[in-house]
Amino acid sequence: MQAATLEFRHVHKQYPGADKPAIADLSFRVEAGDICVLVGPSGCGKTTAMRLVNRMIDLTSGEILLDGRSVMERRPAELRREVGYAIQQIGLFPHRTIADNIATVPKLLNWDKTRTKARVEELLDLIGLDRSLGRRYPAQLSGGQRQRVGVARALAADPPLLLMDEPFGAIDPINRERLQNEFLRLQGELRKTVVFVTHDIDEAIKMGDKIAILKEGGHLAQYATPSELLMYPADKFVEDFVGADRALKRLALQRVRDIDLWKAATVRTGEDSAAAKAKLADADLPYLLLVDDRGRPKGWLSDRALSGERIVEDLRSSADPIVEMDDILRDALSDLLAADTRYGPVVDEAGAVRGILSLEAVGHALAATGGHVPTATELARESAAHDGRATADGLSSGSGSDLARS
Amino acid sequence: MSGLAVTPVLAQLSDDFFGDRQGAADRCPGNNELCPGWIVDNFTDYLNPLWEHVLLSVIPLAIGFVLATGLAMLAHRYPKLAPPFLAFVSILFTIPSIAFYLILINVTGRGFATAVVALTAYTQVLIFRNVLTGLREVPQGTVEAAQGMGMSSRQILFGVELPMALPTIFAGLRIAASSTVGIAGFAFFAGAGGLGQSIFADPRFRGNVVAASVLMILLAAALELAVLAVQRALTPWQRAVSR
Numbered sequence A: 001m002q003a004a005t006l007e008f009r010h011v012h013k014q015y016p017g018a019d020k021p022a023i024a025d026l027s028f029r030v031e032a033g034d035i036c037v038l039v040g041p042s043g044c045g046k047t048t049a050m051r052l053v054n055r056m057i058d059l060t061s062g063e064i065l066l067d068g069r070s071v072m073e074r075r076p077a078e079l080r081r082e083v084g085y086a087i088q089q090i091g092l093f094p095h096r097t098i099a100d101n102i103a104t105v106p107k108l109l110n111w112d113k114t115r116t117k118a119r120v121e122e123l124l125d126l127i128g129l130d131r132s133l134g135r136r137y138p139a140q141l142s143g144g145q146r147q148r149v150g151v152a153r154a155l156a157a158d159p160p161l162l163l164m165d166e167p168f169g170a171i172d173p174i175n176r177e178r179l180q181n182e183f184l185r186l187q188g189e190l191r192k193t194v195v196f197v198t199h200d201i202d203e204a205i206k207m208g209d210k211i212a213i214l215k216e217g218g219h220l221a222q223y224a225t226p227s228e229l230l231m232y233p234a235d236k237f238v239e240d241f242v243g244a245d246r247a248l249k250r251l252a253l254q255r256v257r258d259i260d261l262w263k264a265a266t267v268r269t270g271e272d273s274a275a276a277k278a279k280l281a282d283a284d285l286p287y288l289l290l291v292d293d294r295g296r297p298k299g300w301l302s303d304r305a306l307s308g309e310r311i312v313e314d315l316r317s318s319a320d321p322i323v324e325m326d327d328i329l330r331d332a333l334s335d336l337l338a339a340d341t342r343y344g345p346v347v348d349e350a351g352a353v354r355g356i357l358s359l360e361a362v363g364h365a366l367a368a369t370g371g372h373v374p375t376a377t378e379l380a381r382e383s384a385a386h387d388g389r390a391t392a393d394g395l396s397s398g399s400g401s402d403l404a405r406s
Numbered sequence B: 001m002s003g004l005a006v007t008p009v010l011a012q013l014s015d016d017f018f019g020d021r022q023g024a025a026d027r028c029p030g031n032n033e034l035c036p037g038w039i040v041d042n043f044t045d046y047l048n049p050l051w052e053h054v055l056l057s058v059i060p061l062a063i064g065f066v067l068a069t070g071l072a073m074l075a076h077r078y079p080k081l082a083p084p085f086l087a088f089v090s091i092l093f094t095i096p097s098i099a100f101y102l103i104l105i106n107v108t109g110r111g112f113a114t115a116v117v118a119l120t121a122y123t124q125v126l127i128f129r130n131v132l133t134g135l136r137e138v139p140q141g142t143v144e145a146a147q148g149m150g151m152s153s154r155q156i157l158f159g160v161e162l163p164m165a166l167p168t169i170f171a172g173l174r175i176a177a178s179s180t181v182g183i184a185g186f187a188f189f190a191g192a193g194g195l196g197q198s199i200f201a202d203p204r205f206r207g208n209v210v211a212a213s214v215l216m217i218l219l220a221a222a223l224e225l226a227v228l229a230v231q232r233a234l235t236p237w238q239r240a241v242s243r
């Protein structure tokens, strides 16, 4: 089944006996195939908003449209079988095997045995659990495996909408990160519409295509993409909620391939030295990167390597850290800092050099002006204008590390 | 409930409880001693009381289980019913069995039925409490997940809550089993026989008392084991965990 659109229209919810509404005039729209994260401090109404969708709670006024049709027109049981549901407590049935747990909704829908069995196996494969684990009971699985089963169970009848209430909230940080990545990979294939509840802004930024920040009383503070949220917080509440490091958090949103890389001057052993030197004029960094015959980085060439007619393999330093195009910018920056250097070659899937990631390029991405990334040469020229040092070497000699450390 | 205190009641209820010494003791040299040889010779005399005792235990347990489970399910569904239900079954348990029989004799007459009614009443509190506790101990998250997937409350009760409560329910059933075997020892007051009748028929003869008591203890143990076996068969996931 394909993904559904979800729309909240002026939704109010007041619990019986409560003096204030739990949800007040909530309106937003989730496009089909998007992950919408509901985030906000505890008690702000995230769970309430989510449960209004599958009618575990009924709204007081307003409308919730699933694929354009009001959920209030639907029979709750039928609606819930059509909407996947995964929660923090997981709530696996301890007395049923993993396979039976996953088959819960297909059984409610009276699927025949063959179809159910095939679906269960497909889902076990999808979440990366060995099929033999289908015969086990939940207590025999690790916490992370149980959480995966919870997601598989929610996906069993191929629902067009998936509701997830802090699904990774009770998992340790390392496994949470793994589960988040797995879920994003899964979502890349399945393209479900997902409503994902969390109180963790970092998780929201990582998981969401759109983020709805709720504040006390179920008021929508801002509904935006993660980068909009980080760049243009709507008010003080959002600004405080996303945190003082919101500029840094944007690094988690970008991948190395998303930013302007520096051009590298790559050469191979045996190449003509004069021609190699000429390449430097075109590059953003005044050093030659030696690559093998398939374009994979071997290291930075020393001056001696160029002293002959042809280039010999004489390195001043290794090529580490080698960064991949798909790396998250935050992780790539961390690699640069950990290696105590300011540059690293960027390689594609085949391992061939595509460019250079530098601290300056990262800094520019952070500045978020979206304009041109200054090259080392330009930066050097700028600094020369200030202190009269005219060489690009000024850049690296200042740091006393990176290329010169060999 | 000592034998002394009930003697007048016994006289009223029955005239054949303290009949002859069955001539048995005469053959035992030490008269009131243990006399294992006598026990072996007269073992078959205990088979009928034993069978009566089995019925006096199993039938009230079975009826009591169904009744108490039903009550507990109601109390779980409508929590306001729980306190009055619990008070009611607790009071039932405190009625001395002799008094119970005397009351019931006017309704059901002397005999097996009276004993079964009283013994069933005694099982209620033990089973009711455990079923209700078991149902209440099912984690909220599990019930919520079931609701969220579109299970009806009936499907949740029978498909999730009751199975998950089974270990607690069976724990109650085991206590009820041994307790019922014990209380059924007084069923002869109601004219329903059982091993208690054998004991009170010749309470001074140690051989007789020991033979009947040991059979009662063995019966209680056998019933507990039977309940345990059923529990293990019905809760395979519990074994899987401890493996």
Ligand SMILES: Nc1ncnc2c1ncn2[C@@H]1O[C@H](COP(=O)(O)OP(=O)(O)O)[C@@H](O)[C@H]1O
Pocket: A015, A016, A018, A022, A040, A041, A042, A043, A044, A045, A046, A047, A048, A049
């Ligand atoms: N079943 C309920 N009955 C009454 N009030 C409730 C109920 N569930 C939640 N609330 C109240 O509604 C508000 C929002 O709760 P909830 O949606 O659970 O918040 P969140 O998931 O963001 O922590 C809270 O003030 C909470 O106390």
Ligand SMILES: [Mg+2]
Pocket: A046, A047, A048
């Ligand atoms: Mg919540």
